[in-house]
Amino acid sequence: RGHGPYQPHEPGYGLYQPGYSLYDDQIPDPNSRMLAIQNAKAYLLQSSTISGLNLYDHLANMLTKILDEQPTNVVDIIENISKDVKWAQFRKKMDTLRDEHEILPKFEAAEKRKALFLKANGEGDEELEEEIGEMPLPNVMETAFYFEQAGIGLSKDESYHIFLALKKLISIQPIQTCRFWGKILGLEMNYIIAEVQYHEGEEEEETEEDEVIEEGGKGVGEDEDEDEEKEDEPPKSTYKPPPVVPKEENGTGANKFVYFVCNEPGKPWVKLPSVTPAQIVCARKIKKFFTGRLDAPVVSFPPFPGNEANYLRAQIARISAGTQISPIGFYQFAEEEGEEEEEGGGGRETYEENPDFQPLSVAELVDSLSTWVHHRQSILKQGRCVWLNPFQKSEEEEEEENEEDEKAEEPDEQQQEIGPPLLTPVSEDEGIQNIPAWTAQPSTNLIPQYAVAILRSNRWPGAYAFASGKKFDNIYFGWGHKYSPENHAPALPPPVQAEYPRGPEITETRDPTLEEELAFKAAKEEALAAAEEEEDEEDVEDDEEEDDD
Numbered sequence: 001r002g003h004g005p006y007q008p009h010e011p012g013y014g015l016y017q018p019g020y021s022l023y024d025d026q027i028p029d030p031n032s033r034m035l036a037i038q039n040a041k042a043y044l045l046q047s048s049t050i051s052g053l054n055l056y057d058h059l060a061n062m063l064t065k066i067l068d069e070q071p072t073n074v075v076d077i078i079e080n081i082s083k084d085v086k087w088a089q090f091r092k093k094m095d096t097l098r099d100e101h102e103i104l105p106k107f108e109a110a111e112k113r114k115a116l117f118l119k120a121n122g123e124g125d126e127e128l129e130e131e132i133g134e135m136p137l138p139n140v141m142e143t144a145f146y147f148e149q150a151g152i153g154l155s156k157d158e159s160y161h162i163f164l165a166l167k168k169l170i171s172i173q174p175i176q177t178c179r180f181w182g183k184i185l186g187l188e189m190n191y192i193i194a195e196v197q198y199h200e201g202e203e204e205e206e207t208e209e210d211e212v213i214e215e216g217g218k219g220v221g222e223d224e225d226e227d228e229e230k231e232d233e234p235p236k237s238t239y240k241p242p243p244v245v246p247k248e249e250n251g252t253g254a255n256k257f258v259y260f261v262c263n264e265p266g267k268p269w270v271k272l273p274s275v276t277p278a279q280i281v282c283a284r285k286i287k288k289f290f291t292g293r294l295d296a297p298v299v300s301f302p303p304f305p306g307n308e309a310n311y312l313r314a315q316i317a318r319i320s321a322g323t324q325i326s327p328i329g330f331y332q333f334a335e336e337e338g339e340e341e342e343e344g345g346g347g348r349e350t351y352e353e354n355p356d357f358q359p360l361s362v363a364e365l366v367d368s369l370s371t372w373v374h375h376r377q378s379i380l381k382q383g384r385c386v387w388l389n390p391f392q393k394s395e396e397e398e399e400e401e402n403e404e405d406e407k408a409e410e411p412d413e414q415q416q417e418i419g420p421p422l423l424t425p426v427s428e429d430e431g432i433q434n435i436p437a438w439t440a441q442p443s444t445n446l447i448p449q450y451a452v453a454i455l456r457s458n459r460w461p462g463a464y465a466f467a468s469g470k471k472f473d474n475i476y477f478g479w480g481h482k483y484s485p486e487n488h489a490p491a492l493p494p495p496v497q498a499e500y501p502r503g504p505e506i507t508e509t510r511d512p513t514l515e516e517e518l519a520f521k522a523a524k525e526e527a528l529a530a531a532e533e534e535e536d537e538e539d540v541e542d543d544e545e546e547d548d549d
Contacts, residue, residue, distance in 0.1 A: 041056065044056035044059070045057075051086070051089075051090075053086070053089060058082070058085060058086070061085045062078075062081055062082060062085050065081060065084070065085060066081065112264065112266040112267070113161055113164075113265060113266040114266075115168075115266060116161060116164035116165060116168060116265060116266055117164065135167075135170060136170060136175055136176060136177050136178050137166060137167055137170055137178060138166065138178055138179050138180060140159055140160075140162055140163040140166065140180050141156075141159060141160065141163060142471075143180065143473045143475070144156070144159040146452055146466045146468055146471070146473070147454075147464065147466055147473075147475060149443035149444070149451075149452045149454075149466075150441075150443045150452065150454040150464075150466070152454070152464050152475070152477070153475075153477070154183070154477075158265070161265035161266070162180060162192060162265050164265065165192070165262065165265040165266065165269075166178060166180060166194055168269075169194060169196075169260060169269050172269075173196065173198075173260075173269075174198055174199050174202040175196045175197065175198060175199075176196075176197045176198060176199045176200075177196065177197040178194060178195070178196045178197075179194070179195045179196075179473075180193075180194060180195075180475070181193040181194060181195040181259065181316070181320075181475070181476065182462075182475045182476030182477055182478075183476070183477050184290060184312070184315070184316075184476070184478065184479065184480045185290070185477075185478065185479050185480075186289070186290040186291055186292035187289050187290065187291050187292065188291050188292040188293065189263040189264075189291070189292025189293070190263060190264075190292060191261045191262075191263065191290065191292065191312060192261065192262050192263070192264070192265065193259055193260070193261050193316065194259065194260045194261070194269070195257045195258075195259055195320075196257065196258050196259070196260060197251075197256075197257055197258065198258060242390070243390040243391060244278070244390070245276075245277040245278065245382060245383060245384065245388065245390050246277075246388065247274055247275065247276040247277060247384075248384055248385065248386065250274060252349070252385075252386070253349075253377060253384055253385035253386055254275050254280065254317045254321070254377075254379060254383075254384065254385055255274045255275060256377075257320075258271065258272075259271075259272045259313065259316055260272070261294070261312070263292055270294060270309075272309055272312060272313040272316075273309060273310060273313060274313070275310070275313045275314050275317050276305070276310075276383070277382055277383025277384050278305050278383065279304070279305055279306055279310050279311070279313070279314040279383070280314050280317060280318065280379060280383040281381075281382075281383045282300075282302055282303075282304050282305060282314075283304070283311060283314040283315060283318065284318075285302055285490075285491050286298075286300040286301075286302070286304060286490070287481060287488040288300055288304075288311065289479065290308060290311075290312060290479070290480060291308060293308060294307065294308055294309040294312070295307055295308070295309070296308040298310075298311050300490070301490055301491060301493070302491060312480070315480045317379065318379065318482070319460050319463060319476055319480070320376055321376050321377065321378050321379045321385070322374075322378070322457070322459060322460055322463075323457045323459075323460050323463035323465070323474060323476065324374065324375060324376040324474050325372045325373060325374055325375065325426055325455065325465050325474065326372070326373060326375045326465075326467075326472055327359065327360055327365060327371060327372060327373075327467050327472055328360075328370070328371050328372065328373050328423075328425070329354055329357050329358065329360075330353065330354060330357050330470075330472065331351040331352065331353060331354060331373075331375050331423060332351060332352060332353075332354040332423075333348050333350075333351055333352075333422075333423075334350065334351070334352055348421065348422055349377065349385075349386070349422070351375065351422060351423065357470065359467075359469045359470050360467075362442055362448070362451050362452065362453045362467075362468070363442075363448075365440065365453035365467050366440045366441060366442050366453050367440075368427070369425065369426045369427040369436075369438055369440060370425045370426070370427040371425075372425065372426040372427075372438075372440075372455060372465070373423040373424060373425055373426065374420070374422070374423065374424050374426065375422065375423060376422075377419070377422060378419040378420050379419075380417040380419050381417060382417055385419070387416050387417045387418070389414060389416075390414070391414070426438055426455075429459070431458075432458060432459060432483060432484075432485060433485055435458050435485075436458060437457070437458060437459050438455050438456065438457060438458065439455070439456045439458060440453065440454070440455050440456075441454055441456075442454065443466075452466050452467070452468045453466065453467045453468065454466050458483060459482060459483055460476070460478070460482055460483065461478055461481075461483050462476050462477050462478020462479070463475075463476045463478070464476070464477075
């Protein structure tokens with residue numbers, strides 16, 4: 001059936017009439033409509049605070065690009081067109097005289113390491129041949145090859161750059177032995193560490209600023225003032241701090257080796273200071289990430305005595321003492337030292353390579369941890385490798401103290417600490433709960449005849465050792481932290497001191513009230529009046545006695 005014209009009350013009425021729409025009643029006033037359009041355009045013209053562009057121009061450029069190029073399936077590539085239009089806006093500002101070339105990060109890194117690949121001036125082939133035999137340069141690439149068999153180490157490029165950096169260090173410093181110790185990671189930068197030993201007599205003496213209390217040298221006028229002040233001086237404390245444990249001399253104990261660090265190969269090497277027992281003792285109580293800046297402060301509790309350079313040196317000493325191992329029989333004690341053992345019970349401190357060493361097989365090195373030994377002295381709780389009695393003083397100091405205070409109580413003598421001797425088997429190391437201290441495994445089980453024995457420290461994650469025939473080495477790659485099965489809990493502050501005991505002798509009297517003051521004043525006046533009367537009576541009696549005489 002056909003349908004007649006729509007009635008005004010029907011939905012389709014007026015659809016085909018010119019100038020009529022269903023939403024005419026919803027269209028606002030033309031003035032307000034233009035205002036809304038202007039506000040919308042103003043919003044689209046707002047510039048971005050990041051790029052400086054506005055959406056109105058960006059949409060106009062996009063539409064212009066689409067109409068000019070007329071690509072197919074525009075709706076599918078609208079995002080790529082938007083990116084192309086944005087990229088076209090960002091162009092390098094070119095000077096009219098000289099172009100500004102962009103410096104890539106790789107180019108900057110190459111410039112820093114360019115000096116590593118340059119030969120010294122006047123360095124010829126003949127001089128190189130003479131220096132090859134005398135130079136204590138370690139073969140870093142060979143060590144990296146063995147560790148690479150177990151998936152340990154750095155990239156070949158970085159290993160070679162470290163190789164060249166060590167060569168530069170040896171050419172600058174009078175070094176007798178040198179070894180790539182490892183790499184400690186930091187939050188901002190990393191530390192590449194070299195372990196060296198100087199030639200005898202050529203080690204630089206460290207200048208330490210010790211606090212010296214100067215006595216005497218006072219003026220004449222100061223003595224008089226001091227005599228007056230002594231009367232009003234409060235009582236002095238009789239507390240004496242515990243004596244400071246001196247550090248071990250260079251070339252012995254924890255300071256046997258000298259360590260140089262740099263953040264990247266090509267940057268200058270920086271020598272770390274010697275470590276003190278107080279720094280090692282405090283480093284055991286804290287756990288801090290390294291920043292990569294040697295002068296950064298170490299904020300911790302207990303407070304660490306030094307900056308990040310001292311903390312780094314303390315951690316290196318701890319890691320070296322616990323993870324530097326070698327196959328049994330590679331080192332031996334000297335015969336002369338075997339006859340003369342130390343009286344203090346510290347054990348032997350030096351060793352030498354065994355010329356008759358017979359290497360063990362990889363299977364023997366992996367199956368039993370007793371085939372590996374520590375060739376570094378362990379650090380005692382005191383913070384030294386060799387125990388020292390801090391209360392033991394020289395004869396001169398004892399005489400001075402006896403003259404000053406003969407009645408002073410002698411402190412309790414400390415018990416001597418004795419650590420494990422050198423070349424102690426690794427199998428005697430204490431585990432961590434149910435975790436052994438070391439894990440041994442071959443580099444591969446598919447080709448055992450060409451495998452390398454690898455040992456991994458579970459106490460210091462990142463410490464590794466390898467052995468293959470007569471070759472072995474130790475290395476460390478990690479954050480410089482000791483493994484702990486539980487979360488690190490900082491030490492609690494000491495308990496608050498008790499209040500001074502209260503008593504009538506030290507309790508402050510309360511202020512009197514007005515009534516008490518008036519009563520006290522009246523009593524005082526009565527006492528004065530009574531005293532005056534007594535004096536008058538005595539005077540009268542004296543006068544009467546004189547008259548009788």
